[in-house]
Amino acid sequence: MMAIFDKFQALAETRRELEKSASSFFNIVWEEIISGTEAVVNGRRVILAGSNNYLGLSFDSDCIEAACQAARQEGTGTTGSRMANGTFSGHVALEKELADYFGRQRAIVFSTGYVANLAILSTVVGPGEIILLDADCHASIYDGCRLGGAEVIRFRHNDAEDLEKRLRRLEKRNTNVLIVAEGLYSMLGDRAPLADIVAVKQKYGAYLMVDEAHSLGVLGDNGRGLAEEAGVEDGVDFVVGTFSKSLGAIGGFCVSNHPELDLVRYASRPYVFTASSSPSIIGSTRQALKFMSARPELRRQLWENANLLYQHLQGLDLDVGPEPSPIVAVRYDKKEEAFAIWNGLLERGVYVNLVLPPATPDGNSLLRSSVSAAHTRQQMEHICKSFSETVT
Ligand SMILES: Cc1ncc(COP(=O)(O)O)c(C=O)c1O
Numbered sequence: 001m002m003a004i005f006d007k008f009q010a011l012a013e014t015r016r017e018l019e020k021s022a023s024s025f026f027n028i029v030w031e032e033i034i035s036g037t038e039a040v041v042n043g044r045r046v047i048l049a050g051s052n053n054y055l056g057l058s059f060d061s062d063c064i065e066a067a068c069q070a071a072r073q074e075g076t077g078t079t080g081s082r083m084a085n086g087t088f089s090g091h092v093a094l095e096k097e098l099a100d101y102f103g104r105q106r107a108i109v110f111s112t113g114y115v116a117n118l119a120i121l122s123t124v125v126g127p128g129e130i131i132l133l134d135a136d137c138h139a140s141i142y143d144g145c146r147l148g149g150a151e152v153i154r155f156r157h158n159d160a161e162d163l164e165k166r167l168r169r170l171e172k173r174n175t176n177v178l179i180v181a182e183g184l185y186s187m188l189g190d191r192a193p194l195a196d197i198v199a200v201k202q203k204y205g206a207y208l209m210v211d212e213a214h215s216l217g218v219l220g221d222n223g224r225g226l227a228e229e230a231g232v233e234d235g236v237d238f239v240v241g242t243f244s245k246s247l248g249a250i251g252g253f254c255v256s257n258h259p260e261l262d263l264v265r266y267a268s269r270p271y272v273f274t275a276s277s278s279p280s281i282i283g284s285t286r287q288a289l290k291f292m293s294a295r296p297e298l299r300r301q302l303w304e305n306a307n308l309l310y311q312h313l314q315g316l317d318l319d320v321g322p323e324p325s326p327i328v329a330v331r332y333d334k335k336e337e338a339f340a341i342w343n344g345l346l347e348r349g350v351y352v353n354l355v356l357p358p359a360t361p362d363g364n365s366l367l368r369s370s371v372s373a374a375h376t377r378q379q380m381e382h383i384c385k386s387f388s389e390t391v392t
Helices: 006-021 023-027 061-074 089-102 113-123 139-147 160-173 194-204 226-230 261-267 279-294 296-315 335-347 377-391
Strands: 030-033 038-041 044-048 106-110 130-134 151-155 177-182 207-211 238-242 252-256 327-332 353-355 365-370
Touching: 006 023, 023 335, 044 377, 061 279, 089 106, 089 252, 089 279, 106 113, 106 261, 113 139, 113 207, 113 238, 113 252, 113 261, 130 139, 130 160, 151 160, 160 177, 160 194, 177 194, 194 207, 194 226, 252 261, 279 296, 296 327, 296 377, 327 335, 335 353, 335 365, 335 377
Parallel strands: 130 151, 130 177, 177 207, 207 238
Antiparallel strands: 030 038, 038 044, 106 252, 238 252, 327 365, 353 365
């Protein structure tokens, strides 16, 4: 009989191979967090160029103060599910503030963005119904689909024509179809063609859910994401997002105008069977949410940094993603090459994410950088210079 971990032999072999060229990859521990853009790893001070801290709010003094105050007043944890003893007044207030911010009637807060996707996708559609999802959607979306019982069909990434072809074939099925796309895709930072997707959805009477995890705070005049930027918010039935990126905390949400959204609270296992967010998280997130539209200068700075890095890497002839965005990814055919550059950057004091297949689109290996409004000009120049020295 096989031993219980034998099925991971291929994975273990890949790990052994990679460890030969960059053992530090598997031992990244942030020994000291200096700020939202700097930390110490293996005794070395590095610039964080791989976090999703787009607006730099994880170190904002008002957000920190709000977190501390909430912890002092309400304790370190709720020690219970939203359905039992875990709904504090802060959870309810945040839901109202999210609904107001998005101009929607209803909002539900979840413990993480991952849980938000599990909850909505496993509950809103079920057996006999259909989810049509962009092939490059995040793992949490795939897992949510798996947890429910709906039939899952993928359409080609960012291809509204392929989506329409599939909707046309489904017309005779006479069942609910939920289309799922993301605002900015997490690996390459490209936008969904949302106006086209909304037009197709309306033509075929489908529903649309957009995960704005990476676009909240990043796109739109008020930071509401791609739907705001594209002027199609009315065409999106469910917006899902996370607190773990622009809002600088951890948690997830769904907003919708659907009058029955609250039924998810009773029918969804990922809502019912997990503890609710701690008061400090709710406190800092409520403060960060206020900054989304009140501090547009953060978004301007973020885009200045994003354009700078994208153009610099393009100028180095690297295979960057299709459009400038705060996520600046470089594609490599060979993981060894991506690994060597990742290592070279780390030696120069720059940390970016190394993402290997199958977590990447098209089987490429990716060096995924991401920038923050909090990166200073000096830090941005150091990141650019480090890339120049490492890739040439
Ligand atoms: C598109 C997308 N959705 C959901 C999530 C999950 O968010 P969280 O980290 O809050 O669980 C992520 C996380 O990276 C993501 O990229």
